[in-house]
Amino acid sequence: MVLSTETSERGLKTYGKHVFTGSVADSYLKKKGGADLTIFDDPSWVADSAKADIVAAAVLEWAVDHGATSFCHWFQPLASSGVRHGQSGQVYNMMLKFDPKTNEPIYNFDGDDLVRGETDGSSYPNGGLRATHTAGGYLAIDPASPIFLRDDTIYIPAIFVSYYGDALDEKTPLLRANDALSTQGTRLLKLLGLSDCPGLKANIGLEQEIFLVPRDQYYRRPDLQFTGRTVIGKLAPRDQEMCDHYMAPLSMASPALACMKDIQEAAWKMGIPLKTRHREVAPNQFEFAPLYGLNSVQIDQNLVVMQLIEEIAAKHGLAALLQEKPFDGINGSGKHNNWSISTLDDVPLFVPKALNAACDNKSAFPVVMAAVIAAIDEHGDLMRMSISSPGNDFRLGACEAPPAIITTYLGDDMTTYLDHFRKGMMEEYTPNKKTIDVGIAGIKPFQVPAEDRNRTSPFPYGGARFEFRAVGSAQNVSMVNTVLSIICAEKFAEFADRIDGGEDALDVAREALNNHWKVIFNGNGYDETNQQMLTDRGCWRIDSGVEAISTLTSEKNVKLFKSMNVLSEKELKARQDVLHDHYTGTVIMEAGSMIDMINQHVIPSVEAAGLKSDALTGAVKTLRAALEEIEEVETEYEKAKLARVLRLETMVDLRKQCDSVEEEVPAKFWTLATYKELLFLDSHSHC
Secondary structure (H helix, E strand, O other), rough: OOOOOOOOHHHHOOOOEEEEHHHHHHHHHHOOOOOOHHHHHHHHHHOOOEEEEEEEEHHHHHHHHHHOOOOOEEEEEEHHHHOOOOHHOOOOOEEEEEEOOOOEEEEEEOHHHHHHHHHHOOOOOOOOOOOOOOEEEEEEEEEOOOOEEEOOOEEEEEEEHHHHHHHEEEEEHHHHHHHHHHHHHHHHHHHHHOOOOOEEEEEEEEEEEEEEEEEHHHHHHHHHHHOOOOOOOOOOOOOOOOOOOOOOOOOOOOOHHHHHHHHHHHHHHHOOOOOOOOOOOOEEEEEOOOOOEHHHHHHHHHHHHHHHHHHHHHHOOEEEOOOOOOOOOOOEEEEEEEEEEOOOOOOOOOOHHHHHHHHHHHHHHHHHHHHHHHHHOOOHHHHHHOOOOOOHHHHHOOOEEEEEEEOOHHHHHHHHHHHHHOOOOOOOOOOOOEEOOEEEEEEEEEEOOOOOOOOOOOOOEOOOOEEEEEEEOOOOOOOHHHHHHHHHHHHHHHHHHHHHHOOOHHHHHHHHHHHHHHHEOOOOOHHHHHHHHHHOOOOOOOOHHHHHHHHHHHHHHHHHHHHOOOOOHHHHHHHHHHHHHHHHHHHHHHHHHHHHHHHHHHHHHHHHHOOOOOHHHHHHHHHHOOOOOOHOOOOOHHHHHHHHHHHHHHHHHHEEEEEHHHOOOHHOOOOOOHHHHHHOOOOOHHH
């Protein structure tokens, strides 16, 4: 960890000072009624008014000591990616009241203030679950996610539900799915020999990719300002052909390095260790990666990091672009969701020796893997739905992003091991090691894993974890991880039911592997022949994000979500409508930006250069007609289907016209910032 202004000793001491957990929380709790961190061991403290008051008093003292005077319940409204700054909702309330006799202000914050809140639920995307005349939205603290502090405010992570308990946010279904995973996974592990299993948890690590561009040039791009991506713009003479940007030194000649260091430092104080920073493949593309942790907490922290990135970039004269595909023709940005499951006391389910030893059962690991593989194959539609962010339309299937065909890469060693298992053999998993001898006297031969990296797989196994590579950079990944938890919970439940019913665990696992073997694919996912082969094989392939979203309310998926008590049919329908509406709204903003840019910039530039603009005038008419057609249809699904055609067909064709004239118009007449001006911080004269 590199801090920008403090010595390493002082820097280590500042870690987590702005988050109420660990030693920070312990020191304040001990001042209040003899409590300490053990008060958090049982989450039911939130229902005990005496304990809640103790925690609130400790939080208040910590907050005041750090200059905070306000608090808020911090929650995650639906359909926020790409439009809502910070992707969160909150109302700031001062922690004080006035003495009625003296009119003097007094700090005031009690257990009731801490554990629950109320706000308007009708003005957030809700899919019809709330209306103006029934608008109540209710907030409850998430005790697993620590309270944090920014500026003069403490933020209390919370869920957001309606008067009837319907989920209005991203977090509620995630926590429900995590409970289902723990309950059903514990059942299965106990049947496999882990009799004292305390429960399960899902852990993730999120690799956040971004672009940083000069802010003065960003202001010359209405499309970037309003939509996060360039709807027109030709490639510069140089882009990423030489792979010269990837992991190159972060130059002190540009503001990017100082910006990234400040982001790391701000996150560090909030207990978010962004361990890794580096340049990514495309020009002006960068990445942060944190340490691994509980999925719900990591998602909260990722949203905070995304907000920090945007705000701190502005202080360095930069604009941060979090959208999946800001620029045509070069790599887009992902948020690789590294995912694993462990017991609450940290026995990893995807590490063969550790799990088998804990269960005293050499078949425990292949049984668990069989359940996961079956879940991927059976519910690939939901996995595809979960990554259907608008920006992924342009990202999936090229430039190191996997295609929209759901398979899993296991590598030759794991595939061979499971193949032998399904055919009746029982052996220990022993991954091969490869020795590399580079032929240099001073560098001794060294070992590397025998398995390679397959960056064309949407869900590769990496030893101890799977990596959901297809996730988009702008996403709140709660739905992604809700899906991973719930599909595994269902399969764990199915396996446990059958074993409880008298079937042999090995027979259940082998049957599952034989039925779902087709989802394992270790080859090149970009090869069109392979893509057709996988499609013919019956792997889930849904090229359209709009169509993937519509699978949320299929009979199979409604049954799944209801059986695991995660979302009702009503909640699923509402969520599906919200996602379709979010897609359509994104396209409407993009088309509107394209119309304005053609009218206010491209046509005047073309005419100033003495060129004809008739085709461009016709392009504007085409766009307006398409927008009118979208407005005329009634359902969110039909609107989204038309919006997808507008975005991926009509606008792509019209973009070619704009990019063609950009090549012809002299630079002195072109008023929009070009890719050359946006994408090369290290060499751009303005920086």
